[in-house]
Amino acid sequence: MMGRRTPLFELHQELGARIVDFGGWDMPVQYGSQIGEHHVVRRAAGVFDVSHMCVVDLHGERTRAFLAALVANDVGKLKQPGKALYSCMLNESGGVIDDLIVYFLAEDSFRVVVNAGTRDKDLEWTRAHAREFDVKVVERTDLAMLAVQGPDARTKAARLLSSSSASAALALQPFHGAQIDEWFIARTGYTGEDGFELMLPATTAVRVWRELNALGVASCGLGARDTLRLEAGMNLYGNDMDETTHPFESGLGWTVAMEPRERRFVGRAALERVLSAAASGQPGQRRLVGLILEDRGVLRSHQKVVVPGAAQGSGEITSGTFSPTLERSIALARIPIAHAEQVQVDIRGKLLNARVVKPPFVRFGKPVMSNWTSKNPEKP
């Protein structure tokens, strides 16, 4: 069955990409070697087609109040136009409907980027809540989105702009965005490297991609995007969190703003119950951790994690892969809270040893040393 296609689909085919279904979209998983594409982003620059992601503009005088009620992080932190905020959107039970980025453009204009696989329910949920705030929800299907990532990414991408625009683009601070000529440029990404995410008119996407290729920016597929994000310790919606898990057991507590206390966002009451249960030491508490496999093998999602000393049974890998940078397997796993530095993972019936670490595993091209050099677990 044919899936949805981005404006770059024919170009991906021309470039020899292997196309796979990704959340209903026909997307390039790799052009050549997936590991090669991974390394080029850590060492130079690569470009990803992320046009399947859903860009939504919100308009109306009460947009900030609307977002304050809709998402778990506090849009009150967005004081300078262009500033971005990563947040979860929760249901009433505190489960994660989606994770997203909000850009503050103007007091009556915000931009939100949500996942492709959750587009339909996100739009429905957002529109349903927008009504009482008189906020207009406009999906920007006219835009394509390219992620240009890697240590050389920003300077290469800026070469496609006039010199004054290039200066403005290069002056963007991390996690800020701005409309510069016909591009909305954000210094954001999903790889653990510096770079830009470019939102541009869909009709220009093929030309821009070719120009980036001509500057030596390599075409990279969603396969490399996944190993890069996992090394960077970033969650993938649907794997590492979903509507049945709350942010505190998904490594996303840092994205939840419980202060100010008077901000009544959707899911707040449920999260308050979670926090008081945790404070009173109720059983059943879980956390999302990083794992590094010490034995040979590859960690994969849904493998069972045996936690010594945890009375409440086992945990589970939520995302696992081979890390091209560390040359060993890494994972995110949801496990019972216990003072375990070493766990075992059931891989095809064999229990293999893994070390519990705090993500990220890799940042700006380098292993996060505390995570992978010390073989000795810390003494409690």
Add this chain to the structure above:
Amino acid sequence: MSEVPADLQYTKTHEWVRTLPDGTVEIGITDHAQHALGDLVFVEVPEGGRTLAVGDPCAVVESVKAASDVYSPVAGEVTMGNPQLASQPEAVNSDPYGAGWLMRMRPVKGQTSALMSAADYRELLQTEGD
């Protein structure tokens, strides 16, 4: 089009079989299979002495993306797994019919007659759109 050496025999599940002069066989996965799997990062091969029936899962090849079983093309006893693959799984990608062999077996007599010829395997790949 992937490489299909004429002197080997094949299975529908993309394993190849080389009959050695002493009657034992060497087994691996085809060029088509390694290409479809992508960069291999872990290979688990059977130990010598294991008895296998046709179609038994006998090895695991893992790419960055996924783990895949390899099925025994013949019945018989494993004489050895390829010891080099523990440290060099990428040999299956770079040399699938040579250094990337997975295991050697002593097959039950007559076992190799049911395998596909190179010509038949090429045809299978064409129908699969290789």
